[in-house]
Structures are given as C-alpha cells and as structure tokens.
Amino acid sequence: MKYFRYGFFSVIKKPLFNILIVLELAGILIVGNLTIAASNSRSVYYDPLAEIMNHEGYVFTPQKNPNYDYDKDLRVKATYDNLDGITTVCNYYHTLYTNYEKFNNPMFPQDYYSKNVVAFDNRIYEKFNLPLEKGRWASCQKNNSGQVEAVAIRNSDKIDIGDIIPFYQAVVNDDEPYDIRYEKIFDIVIVGIIANNTYCPGVNIAINQEQNVLGCYELQMTSSDSSYFVACGADKHLIDDHLLGLSTAYMIYNENYNETKDSANREKLSMLGGSLMEMSTFKLNSDQYLYDQFIKLMPILLGVFLIVLVELICSVTMNTRGQLKNYGIYFLCGCRWKDVLKISLANAGIIIGLGALLGMTGTVIFEFTPYAKLFEQNLDFNNVYLTFILILLMLVLSIMIPIFIIGKTQPVEIIKERT
Amino acid sequence: MISIKSLTKTYNYKKSNAFTALTDVSLTVEDGEMLAIIGKSGAGKSTLLHIIGCIDTFEKGEYIIDDISVHKLSDKKLAKIRNEKVGIVMQDFALVEEYTVLENVKIPLYFAKKRKRSLNTLALSALEKVGIRDLAKKSVNKLSGGQKQRVAIARAIVNDPSFILADEPTGALDTKTSAEIIELFKSLNNDGKTVIIITHDPTVAESCKRQIEISDGKIT
Ligand SMILES: Nc1ncnc2c1ncn2[C@@H]1O[C@H](COP(=O)(O)OP(=O)(O)O)[C@@H](O)[C@H]1O
Ligand SMILES: [Mg+2]
Numbered sequence: 001m002k003y004f005r006y007g008f009f010s011v012i013k014k015p016l017f018n019i020l021i022v023l024e025l026a027g028i029l030i031v032g033n034l035t036i037a038a039s040n041s042r043s044v045y046y047d048p049l050a051e052i053m054n055h056e057g058y059v060f061t062p063q064k065n066p067n068y069d070y071d072k073d074l075r076v077k078a079t080y081d082n083l084d085g086i087t088t089v090c091n092y093y094h095t096l097y098t099n100y101e102k103f104n105n106p107m108f109p110q111d112y113y114s115k116n117v118v119a120f121d122n123r124i125y126e127k128f129n130l131p132l133e134k135g136r137w138a139s140c141q142k143n144n145s146g147q148v149e150a151v152a153i154r155n156s157d158k159i160d161i162g163d164i165i166p167f168y169q170a171v172v173n174d175d176e177p178y179d180i181r182y183e184k185i186f187d188i189v190i191v192g193i194i195a196n197n198t199y200c201p202g203v204n205i206a207i208n209q210e211q212n213v214l215g216c217y218e219l220q221m222t223s224s225d226s227s228y229f230v231a232c233g234a235d236k237h238l239i240d241d242h243l244l245g246l247s248t249a250y251m252i253y254n255e256n257y258n259e260t261k262d263s264a265n266r267e268k269l270s271m272l273g274g275s276l277m278e279m280s281t282f283k284l285n286s287d288q289y290l291y292d293q294f295i296k297l298m299p300i301l302l303g304v305f306l307i308v309l310v311e312l313i314c315s316v317t318m319n320t321r322g323q324l325k326n327y328g329i330y331f332l333c334g335c336r337w338k339d340v341l342k343i344s345l346a347n348a349g350i351i352i353g354l355g356a357l358l359g360m361t362g363t364v365i366f367e368f369t370p371y372a373k374l375f376e377q378n379l380d381f382n383n384v385y386l387t388f389i390l391i392l393l394m395l396v397l398s399i400m401i402p403i404f405i406i407g408k409t410q411p412v413e414i415i416k417e418r419t
Numbered sequence: 420m421i422s423i424k425s426l427t428k429t430y431n432y433k434k435s436n437a438f439t440a441l442t443d444v445s446l447t448v449e450d451g452e453m454l455a456i457i458g459k460s461g462a463g464k465s466t467l468l469h470i471i472g473c474i475d476t477f478e479k480g481e482y483i484i485d486d487i488s489v490h491k492l493s494d495k496k497l498a499k500i501r502n503e504k505v506g507i508v509m510q511d512f513a514l515v516e517e518y519t520v521l522e523n524v525k526i527p528l529y530f531a532k533k534r535k536r537s538l539n540t541l542a543l544s545a546l547e548k549v550g551i552r553d554l555a556k557k558s559v560n561k562l563s564g565g566q567k568q569r570v571a572i573a574r575a576i577v578n579d580p581s582f583i584l585a586d587e588p589t590g591a592l593d594t595k596t597s598a599e600i601i602e603l604f605k606s607l608n609n610d611g612k613t614v615i616i617i618t619h620d621p622t623v624a625e626s627c628k629r630q631i632e633i634s635d636g637k638i639t
Contacts, residue, residue: 009522
C-alpha cells in the first residue's frame with residue numbers, strides 16, 4: 001500500500017510531466033488502433049468473396065447495352081441457368097417504383113420514383129459485414145408479415161431505421177400502351193443504415209481495371225441521389241418474375257466438371273457477350289490488392305511501433321531518473337532499496353493504466369465521429385490484441401528499465417550526489 | 420551505544436580504482452552523548468556517518484549499534500535500523516520538494532514495520548518539537564533554509580530513534596539560523612538522544628560536549 005501511495009504521489013506531484021506521458025501513451029494507442037482498424041477495413045472487401053475465390057471457376061461480366069435492354073437481361077439469366085456443372089453466384093438488381101412519401105420532391109411532383117433494390121445471392125450475402133452507421137444487417141429470413149428486410153444507404157438523410165417502403169412494379173396495359181399500372185410487390189423494412197462512404201457490392205458495373213475484389217464494389221455516398229437498398233436474394237420475390245439486371249457472376253465448377261462441359265459453357269457465354277476471367281487470376285489480383293493495402297499501411301504500423309519503443313524507453317528512463325532523488329530519501333527513511341522498485345512499478349502502472357484507458361476511450365470515441373468513415377475505420381478484435389500487446393510492451397519496458405537503473409545505482413551515491 | 424572497532428572502508432573494493440576512505444577507525448559513542456566530528460574536506464567524515472547510519476557498508480572491522488552487529492546484516496534489517504534507531508539529517512535537507520511538510524515527516528512512519536496509531540498525530544508532534552507545527556500543510560519548496568532543516572530534523576525524530584546523525588546541518592545556513600538549529604540539537608540531546616554532528620564550523624563543534632577529528636581516514 002505504501003509503495004502504491006508513493007507511486008501515486010510521484011504521479012500527482014509532477015502533474016504536467018505525467019499528463020504529457022499519459023497523453024503520449026494514449027495517442028500511441030489511438031494511432032496504433034486506427035492503423036490496425038484501417039487495415040482491417042481493407043479485408044472487409046476481400047473476406048466475403050474469399051471462399052468463392054478458393055474454388056476453380058471463372059468470373060463473368062456480361063456486356064451491357066448503353067440502353068436498357070430487358071430482353072438481354074432475360075437472356076443473361078437464361079444463359080446462367082443453362083450452364084452445365086457450374087454453380088453461379090450472382091447478385092441481381094431490380095429497378096422498382098415507390099411512392100414512399102419521404103422521396104417526394106415538391107419541385108418534381110410525381111407519384112412514383114424508380115429505385116434500385118439489390119438482391120444478393122445468399123451464398124455471399126451472409127458474409128458481408130460492411131460498416132453500418134446504425135441498426136443491423138438484414139437477415140435472409142423472410143418475416144411473417146411478408147416484409148423484406150433491407151439495409152439502405154441513407155439518401156440525403158431521409159431514410160431511417162423502421163421505415164417501411166412499398167415497392168411496385170410498373171405494368172404496361174396491353175390495350176392502352178401509354179397507360180401504366182403500378183402493382184405492389186412487397187414492402188421493404190429498413191433495419192440498418194450503411195455507413196456513408198462505404199464500398200457496397202456493385203451490381204451494375206463492369207469489373208474494374210485492376211480486376212480484383214474492390215472492382216466488385218461501388219462507393220456509396222449519402223450525397224449521391226440514387227437510393228440503394230440491399231436485401232437478401234434468398235427471397236424469391238426479389239429474384240424471380242420482376243424486372244432485373246444481372247451483375248458480374250462468380251461461376252464455380254461443380255464436382256465432375258470436365259472439358260466437354262467447360263467448352264460448351266464457354267461457348268454459351270461467348271455467344272452472350274462479355275468478359276470472362278479465370279477465378280485463379282481474379283484471386284491472384286485480389287491477393288495482390290490485399291498485399292498492396294498491407295504494404296501501404298506497414299510503414300505506419302512500423303513507425304508507430306518504433307515511436308512507442310523510443311518514447312517509452314525515454315519516458316520511463318526519464319521518469320525513473322527523475323525519481324531517483326526521492327527514492328534515495330525513502331531509502332534514508334527506512335525503505336529497502338529493492339522495495340523502491342515497487343514504488344517505481346506502482347508509478348508506471350498508474351501512468352500506463354491511465355494512458356491505456358484514455359487511449360481506448362479515444363479510439364472508441366473516434367470510431368463514432370464522422371471522420372472515422374473517411375479513414376475507412378473498422379474496429380475489431382485485432383484492436384483488442386494490439387492494445388493488449390502495446391500495454392504489455394509498456395509494462396515490460398517499465399519493469400525492465402527501472403530494474404536496470406535502480407539495480408545499477410547505489411543508494412548512498414544518490415544521497416552523496418545531493419551534497 | 421555505538422561501538423566501532425578497527426573499521427576500514429574501501430571504495431571500489433578490489434577494483435583498480437580502490438580508495439580507502441577510513442583506515443582502522445575505532446570509536447565508542449555512549450548513549451546521551453553529543454559528539455562533533457570535525458576534519459578537512461575529504462577526510463572521511465561523511466563516510467563514517469553513512470556507515471553509522473547504515474546507508475553504506477564496510478569491508479573490515481566491527482560496528483555494533485545497541486548490541487546489534489551491523490556487518491553483513493540483511494537489507495531488511497539495515498532498513499529497520501535506518502527506520503527505527505537512527506535519524507539522519509543532511510546538509511541539503513534531503514526533503515522531497517514536491518511534498519508538504521507533513522508528508523515529508525510522515526515518510527519514516529510509512530516504512531515502519533509496526534503500524535503506529537495515527538501517523539498525523541505523530542508527525543505533528545514531531546513538528547511541534549522543532550517549532551514549526553503551523554507549517555505542516557505548506558509545500559517544502561516554499562520554505563526557507565532554516566525551516567527546511569527543521570522539517571528534516573522533525574523527520575529524523577518522528578520514529579523516536581536513539582541516535583541523531585547530522586552531516587554539516589548548518590553548512591547551508593546563515594549564522595543566526597545555524598545557532599537556532601544547534602540549540603534544537605542541544606535540546607534533543609537534553610531529552611536523551613545521542614547526537615552526532617559533522618561540522619566545519621568551530622562554534623558548532625564547541626557547542627558539543629565531545630569532539631573528534633578525522634584526517635586522511637583516521638581518527639586523531
Ligand atoms: N564513491 C566513492 N568512490 C571513490 N572515492 C570516494 C567515494 N566517495 C567518497 N570518496 C572519497 O573518500 C574520501 C572521503 O570522502 P568523504 O567521507 O565524503 O569526506 P568528507 O565528508 O570528510 O569531506 C574522499 O577523498 C572522497 O573523494
Ligand atoms: Mg562530507
């Protein structure tokens with residue numbers, strides 16, 4: 001207790017010095033955590049497709065017509081369905097109509113607005129863990145009331161959790177061609193809001209130039225006007241029957257896949273038109289992407305680590321040296337020299353404890369600021385490990401250095417130095 | 420009682436830069452004595468006081484304090500002697516500058532083996548004895564030299580030791596304040612404490628009942 005008391009004293013009696021060290025420790029923890037978080041957020045895009053990329057197969061992106069072509073979409077779907085010995089993982093988008101009041105624009109009064117609803121293949125859907133601003137990721141289970149759960153990018157701050165948005169399809173009356181009817185299909189209930197500036201799985205784009213996983217995503221922003229609803233494709237309502245568009249598909253060879261089937265399949269796809277890439281190439285490119293991201297962050301991580309090391313050694317050494325004079329006095333008053341170490345440890349423990357607390361609080365607070373999304377932050381368990389490792393490192397150093405300094409010092413020499 | 424027989428202290432013992440600071444020193448200090456140790460700078464006065472105060476060790480000879488033979492005593496027992504048997508006062512006061520007067524005086528009480536009743540009461544009564552009870556809550560770095568030395572003396576006596584050791588306690592003080600501090604030591608001596616003072620100052624030395632001189636590590 002007395003050791004803790006004097007350890008505590010040495011902290012509060014030199015508030016400025018100690019506050020500085022606490023702030024530095026906290027700062028290092030925050031920077032370290034954010035760096036790890038940033039690198040995590042890169043694998044967020046890789047992970048949902050990781051399993052698929054491990055299979056043999058190919059990635060196919062159908063050629064798009066500049067003008068909307070419903071027949072083409074149907075042909076794409078038919079071709080996909082007709083492939084032999086292949087499992088196709090593909091997302092669909094639906095252009096549907098809604099008269100939901102929140103979309104009403106007094107400038108352009110209009111009953112129905114067209115909105116894109118993206119239905120995901122449930123083989124990859126459940127692996128998506130994109131950053132949400134609030135709420136939760138929509139479940140693949142259809143609820144009793146026939147509503148479809150979806151997450152949405154907040155469109156100009158209008159959409160919110162709990163909103164129930166009716167969707168219609170437009171049907172052209174056969175007898176009067178200019179007369180369009182709207183038929184209700186389902187209600188979407190919003191259960192989560194996707195964070196702003198998030199890369200969401202794209203459906204209506206050709207794969208990017210790098211031809212890697214990031215190319216399968218589009219940057220979604222609050223500022224963009226197009227509403228974006230993501231629901232699970234397991235719901236038959238969404239997949240069948242309605243106006244649909246097909247995106248890049250991941251095609252995996254089933255067992256007993258052979259050359260005959262393969263050349264037939266490739267023939268069908270080439271007749272459809274589009275680009276075909278081997279899955280192995282796609283994986284290679286994507287691995288490269290992940291590696292590049294890591295290499296980009298590596299210097300920061302290394303830098304942070306070095307700063308921690310140097311800063312810690314300096315401050316612990318400075319602190320121990322600064323306290324030596326007082327330790328000499330404790331010795332004079334009947335403290336064993338060995339026990340002076342306990343005071344030093346209590347001192348370090350308090351500072352590191354405060355620094356760790358502040359650092360973790362700071363990290364969590366930063367996560368809730370709008371800036372976090374700008375840096376594509378994504379906290380997870382790696383952060384807990386990192387914090388743990390850094391604190392451990394701090395503790396080890398703040399034990400080793402005082403042991404070294406105090407062990408090397410003769411108390412009588414400190415007492416003599418004074419006179 | 421302090422009894423030192425044929426004590427030799429060598430700094431950097433068995434090393435190439437070994438230096439013998441005390442050679443074959445013998446000294447007996449009876450209980451209740453007030454002793455001045457005088458001598459030139461570098462003679463070995465402080466070294467002797469540090470050994471008596473169990474701050475420093477020695478290689479040869481014998482040192483017995485109140486029937487305890489100090490040579491090769493464990494760290495723990497040496498700390499106990501520093502804590503209970505001797506009170507040490509330094510020229511530069513050896514106070515924790517950031518602490519208050521009371522906190523400084525309480526340090527030996529915290530390192531005491533047996534928990535005393537109220538630490539504050541004990542510390543305040545020690546401050547009372549040195550006449551600065553009213554300064555208890557002040558921070559040490561706001562005090563004058565004389566006041567600081569009183570705090571140091573209060574801390575030296577707070578655990579009620581039999582021996583008070585002072586290494587040039589007036590070295591940093593003016594004449595008038597020096598006289599006051601010496602009066603304080605005298606009154607402690609009158610209360611039955613054994614007082615050993617190292618000094619350069621002849622008037623300080625004369626106010627002690629007995630003087631010894633050290634030169635070149637020997638008592639003359
Ligand atoms: N740690 C040390 N190593 C080597 N020599 C020392 C050490 N400490 C003191 N000395 C020497 O021992 C002698 C006695 O020192 P000291 O007892 O401090 O003298 P005094 O207090 O009488 O001035 C001096 O010559 C001093 O240089
Ligand atoms: Mg000296």
